[in-house]
Amino acid sequence: MSVFVPDPALSAVPPRRRGRGSSLRTWRWSDRLVLLAAWGAGLLLCAVTAAILLYMGYRGVQYLRPSLIFSHPQASKNQAGSGGFLDPLLGTALLTVIGIAIAAPLAICSALWIVEYGGGGRVRRALTRVVEASIEIVAGTPDIVIAVFGLAIFQLHLLAFASFVNEGGGVYGQSFLAAGAMMSLIALPPLFVATRDGLQAVPAHMREAAFALGKTRIATIRRVLLPSVRANVATGVTLGVSRIIADTAIVIVLLGDELRITPHAGSLPGLNVLRGTGSSLTSYVFDNSPAGEGAAPQKAYAAAVVLLLFVLALNLAVERIARRHAHAGGAVAVSGIV
Amino acid sequence: MSRLRKPWSDRRAELVLGAASLLTGAIVLGMVAFVAVRAWPTFAHNGLSWLAPGGSLGGQIESMLSTATNAPASAYHVRAWPIVYGTLLITGLAVALALPLAVLCAVFIVELAPARVRRVMIRVVRLLASVPSVIWGLLGILVLVPYVGNHLVTSAERTSLQNTVQLTGAGLVVAVVLLTLMITPIMVALTCDALTAVPAAWREGAAALGVNRLRAIRAVTLRAIRPAIVAATVLATARALGEAIMISMVSGSVFFSPRPSDGVAFLFEPLRTLASTIVDFREGLGGAPALNSTLYACALLLLFSVFVLSVAGYLVKLPLRKYQVRG
Numbered sequence: 275m276s277v278f279v280p281d282p283a284l285s286a287v288p289p290r291r292r293g294r295g296s297s298l299r300t301w302r303w304s305d306r307l308v309l310l311a312a313w314g315a316g317l318l319l320c321a322v323t324a325a326i327l328l329y330m331g332y333r334g335v336q337y338l339r340p341s342l343i344f345s346h347p348q349a350s351k352n353q354a355g356s357g358g359f360l361d362p363l364l365g366t367a368l369l370t371v372i373g374i375a376i377a378a379p380l381a382i383c384s385a386l387w388i389v390e391y392g393g394g395g396r397v398r399r400a401l402t403r404v405v406e407a408s409i410e411i412v413a414g415t416p417d418i419v420i421a422v423f424g425l426a427i428f429q430l431h432l433l434a435f436a437s438f439v440n441e442g443g444g445v446y447g448q449s450f451l452a453a454g455a456m457m458s459l460i461a462l463p464p465l466f467v468a469t470r471d472g473l474q475a476v477p478a479h480m481r482e483a484a485f486a487l488g489k490t491r492i493a494t495i496r497r498v499l500l501p502s503v504r505a506n507v508a509t510g511v512t513l514g515v516s517r518i519i520a521d522t523a524i525v526i527v528l529l530g531d532e533l534r535i536t537p538h539a540g541s542l543p544g545l546n547v548l549r550g551t552g553s554s555l556t557s558y559v560f561d562n563s564p565a566g567e568g569a570a571p572q573k574a575y576a577a578a579v580v581l582l583l584f585v586l587a588l589n590l591a592v593e594r595i596a597r598r599h600a601h602a603g604g605a606v607a608v609s610g611i612v
Numbered sequence: 613m614s615r616l617r618k619p620w621s622d623r624r625a626e627l628v629l630g631a632a633s634l635l636t637g638a639i640v641l642g643m644v645a646f647v648a649v650r651a652w653p654t655f656a657h658n659g660l661s662w663l664a665p666g667g668s669l670g671g672q673i674e675s676m677l678s679t680a681t682n683a684p685a686s687a688y689h690v691r692a693w694p695i696v697y698g699t700l701l702i703t704g705l706a707v708a709l710a711l712p713l714a715v716l717c718a719v720f721i722v723e724l725a726p727a728r729v730r731r732v733m734i735r736v737v738r739l740l741a742s743v744p745s746v747i748w749g750l751l752g753i754l755v756l757v758p759y760v761g762n763h764l765v766t767s768a769e770r771t772s773l774q775n776t777v778q779l780t781g782a783g784l785v786v787a788v789v790l791l792t793l794m795i796t797p798i799m800v801a802l803t804c805d806a807l808t809a810v811p812a813a814w815r816e817g818a819a820a821l822g823v824n825r826l827r828a829i830r831a832v833t834l835r836a837i838r839p840a841i842v843a844a845t846v847l848a849t850a851r852a853l854g855e856a857i858m859i860s861m862v863s864g865s866v867f868f869s870p871r872p873s874d875g876v877a878f879l880f881e882p883l884r885t886l887a888s889t890i891v892d893f894r895e896g897l898g899g900a901p902a903l904n905s906t907l908y909a910c911a912l913l914l915l916f917s918v919f920v921l922s923v924a925g926y927l928v929k930l931p932l933r934k935y936q937v938r939g
Contacts, residue, residue, distance in 0.1 A: 305826040308716075312724055315716035316733055319800075322793055323736045326743065326751065383632030391626050405633045408640035414847070414922045415643070416854020418887050419911045423643045425897050426650055426908070447898060459643075462636065492625035520744035522857040527894050556746045563750050565861040571754055578747050585742050593735075 327582075334579035337572045343580070347533040347558070353570040359577050361535045362558035365450070366519050368547070369529075369554055372454025373461050373518045374511060380458070381465035382507065384409070386495060389473040413463035421527035424456035428528070437549060438530070438538055446530075449538070451548045453528035460521055461514030468513065472506025473499060505599035509592055516588040519581065522556040529553060533561065555581045647915055650908035653901065657688035662909060665693035670867040673893070676902040687902040694869045695910070698883035701870065702784070702859065703852045706791035711845055713792070714799035715834070721800070722807040723829055737804075741797035748790050749861030756789070757781040757862055760880065769877040777881060782864035785879040790858055795848040802847065806840030807833060839931050846925035850918045856887035865892050886910040 298306060342358035350356040384405055392402035412420075428437050428447035437449035476499055484494040530536075530551030538549035553561070555577050560566050562574035620628075655662055672690045679687040721733045761781020770779050810833050818828035834841075864882020872878050884892065890910050896903040 301824055301826070305824060308826055308830075309724065312716045312720040315713050316720040316725060316729070318713070319717055319740060319796065320732065320736050323740055326747075329751070329755070330747075380632055380636050383629045384636050387626070387629035387633045391629065401630075401634065401637075405637040408637040410922060411919060412640045412643070414850050414918045416856065416887055416914055416918065418854065418856035418890050419647065419915050420643070422650075422890060422897060422908060422911045423647055426646045427642075429898050459639070491622045492620045495625070516742055520742065520746075522744065522746040523891065526857075526891070527897065556744060559746045559750055560857065560861070563746075563861060564753050565749065574750055574754075578750050581744060582747060585744065586739070589735075589739055589742055592738075 330575075330579050330582050333575040337576040338579050339576075342573070342576055347553075353572050356570055356573060359555065359558050359573070359580075361533060362553045362555045362577065363580070365525075365529070365535060365552040366554040366556075368450055368552075369454050369457050369525070370515055370518050372450065372548075373457030374514055376455060376458035377461040377465055377514055378507075378511060381462050381510065382469050385466050385469035385473055386499075389470055390491065390495060390499070409463055409466050412459055413467075415459075416523075417460060417521050418523040418527070420456050420459050421524040424452055424524065424528050428452040428455075435549075438551060448528055448530040448551050449549045450529065450552060453524055454548075456524045456528060457518045457521065460517050460524070464513035464517065465507070465510035468506045468510030469503060472503035475506075476502050505595055508595050512588055512592050512595065516585060516592075519554075519584055519588075520556065522560055525554045525557040526560060529557060531561070531567075533558060555584075644915060647908055647912050651905060651912040654688050654690060654905040654909045657685060658690055662690060662692055663696055664691050665697075666691035668867070669694050673867075673903060673906070676900055676906065677896065679900060679902060687900075688905070690902075690906050692906070692910075694867050695884050695886050695889050696913075697869050698863075699853060699885040699887070701883065702787050702791060702863070702885055703849060705784075705788045706795060706852050707845060707849050709788065709792040710796045710799055710848060711841075714796045714803060714844070714848075715841060717796070717800045718803035718807055719829055719834070722804050723825065723833070737797045737800050740793070741801065743794075745794065745855060745858040746861075748794060749858040752786050752790050752858065752862035753782070756786045760786055765877075765880050769875075769880065773874065773877055773881075777866060777868050779877065779880045780864060780882070781880065782862055783880045783882040784863070784870050787859050787863045787883075790862060791852055791855060794855065794858065795852050798851055799844045799848045802844035803837070803841055806837040806844075810836050839928050843925040843929045846921050846928065850921040850925075853917055853921075854887055854914055856885075856891045859885050860888035860891040863888060886914055 298309075301309075343363065344360055345358035346360050347362070348355060348357035388402050388405060392398060425447045427433060428449070428451075429445050431445055433447075434445045436451045436455075438446040480498055480502070481494055484498045485491075489497065532551045533553045535547060535552035536550045537546035539546070558577045559574045559581065562570040562577070564571070667689075669690070669692060676687050676690075717733075717737075721730055721737070725733060758781060760783075761779070764785075765779045765781060773779060814832050814836065815828055818832045819825070823831065863884060865884055865888065866882040868881060868883055870878050870881035870883055874881065887910070890897075890907050893903065893907055897907055898904060
């Protein structure tokens with residue numbers, strides 16, 4: 275599952291030195307055409323990226339105002355009165371926190387168990403296989419399927435405490451808790467893969483040295499292994515966060531249609547928000563686009579620009595972590611994209 | 613608390629870690645089971661002709677919505693071919709377009725580009741891969757769809773189809789173009805990965821025989837990573853199958869099967885896919901049981917296809933180990 279985009283500094287391909295003699299003139303036409311096509315393909319991707327960034331930047335300058343970030347969305351007929359997207363921003367933050375809070379322990383524990391304890395015994399090896407395979411399944415599962423699965427479990431009466439319940443006892447299955455729990459499934463695979471690859475890259479002699487000093491396995495994990503994979507975990511968390519904030523399907527299915535954060539009446543403070551409904555930046559964009567109900571393209575553009583800025587920032591963060599820890603981590607894992 | 617503070621014994625640590633990872637596994641297997649159980653009623657009523665063509669799917673869904681909680685058996689009747697066909701069509705076209713683009717691009721990044729361009733390209737691929745689907749959809753619905761509707765769809769095409777379907781610009785071509793751009797970076801990343809793992813000695817051997825760089829790439833490098841290219845294609849197909857939000861925004865959201873016999877207008881005809889149908893009818897989840905079950909059947913079908921694809925991707929990559937090329 276892990277995908278490595280070659281890091282320029284570490285790339286296995288040595289720099290090519292071309293003598294003057296081996297010019298393109300000796301090439302056949304078919305070869306020259308393929309070379310041209312390869313350059314064309316590369317430049318096409320660059321052009322698309324540049325077009326998206328420039329166009330969104332232009333729309334951002336046009337429509338994005340600081341006041342939008344600090345005001346609540348309002349129900350309004352025209353775009354001038356429909357307020358900003360403070361609530362969606364908070365919603366995105368809340369979902370990210372819930373998602374990572376659930377995904378990180380599960381992913382790190384699974385990676386530790388599989389790498390450090392998974393070796394011995396037939397039963398244990400089979401269980402390891404099952405866990406790895408199921409994480410691969412969830413990595414490939416479309417987010418919309420994860421969303422409907424979330425609705426199916428959170429509509430169970432057993433889990434009524436976690437979501438909105440109407441007077442008739444109907445469990446809606448929509449809440450921050452439900453959406454955040456499903457977000458953790460999305461963040462899990464990149465976190466797991468990053469941690470596992472980091473652990474596997476720790477040289478065996480470090481473990482052996484720790485054991486020779488009389489440390490137990492768990493002490494080795496806590497004092498030796500976890501500190502040395504910190505950069506990998508950070509990369510994993512960043513990739514997980516960027517998947518969570520980019521996801522729309524889970525939000526529109528599991529967080530309801532309210533743009534404002536609507537706490538669930540009659541619950542404890544704090545829990546009432548978790549049980550309540552709301553929106554995220556992505557669902558705000560979706561709802562305000564012509565595909566949703568709002569049809570407020572200016573607001574949709576403004577929120578999309580903010581979303582794109584977050585994505586850019588997270589991309590830079592991954593790159594920085596990787597560059598700073600290149601000596602330990604090796605190439606940059608971009609497992610989040612697959 | 614004090615018991616927790618004490619240094620853990622290895623046995624307890626393993627139990628805790630093992631429990632956490634088994635929990636992860638159980639959640640995922642539970643997901644498959646849950647979706648399957650919810651999808652069961654519609655398959656029980658329709659069997660495999662669920663996938664077959666027949667009647668108007670829109671009308672069938674309408675009649676599901678009109679039966680509230682206790683649905684008669686007849687309400688479950690559904691022939692979902694239009695959305696299955698739509699999914700296959702969009703995915704097939706997007707993958708067919710993305711494959712040459714991605715292979716060329718990966719070869720460009722790893723083998724041909726000067727170091728400075730390569731560095732830029734890697735960033736570009738990474739950024740393109742992380743653009744949220746709702747932003748693709750927004751650009752599609754606000755920029756591409758109006759453009760296609762105003763400039764590319766001719767009035768002759770519009771009038772020739774006015775009795776069957778409206779050509780607004782939202783439809784096949786916009787969805788395919790955007791989907792291609794969404795899956796290309798994934799394929800590029802996976803192919804680059806395999807390309808960099810090809811031993812340099814192989815390239816040098818080819819160069820020593822006097823072929824130029826491109827010949828060496830075609831004869832040696834690309835041939836060695838063929839399984840990785842297939843695996844990348846398979847993964848990208850899985851990603852394309854499941855794309856819901858973007859497709860739902862730009863594909864016109866009409867139960868219609870685009871007909872190649874319509875000529876160029878075929879490209880502009882609207883359609884729905886399995887995933888975008890779930891998005892479009894998300895209000896019906898947990899409501900009318902027949903519709904609910906039909907939507908879960910869409911999800912189950914997606915889950916099943918993705919599972920088959922990832923097994924296929926794994927099997928395809930096995931020969932790579934023979935060459936000791938990491939994929």
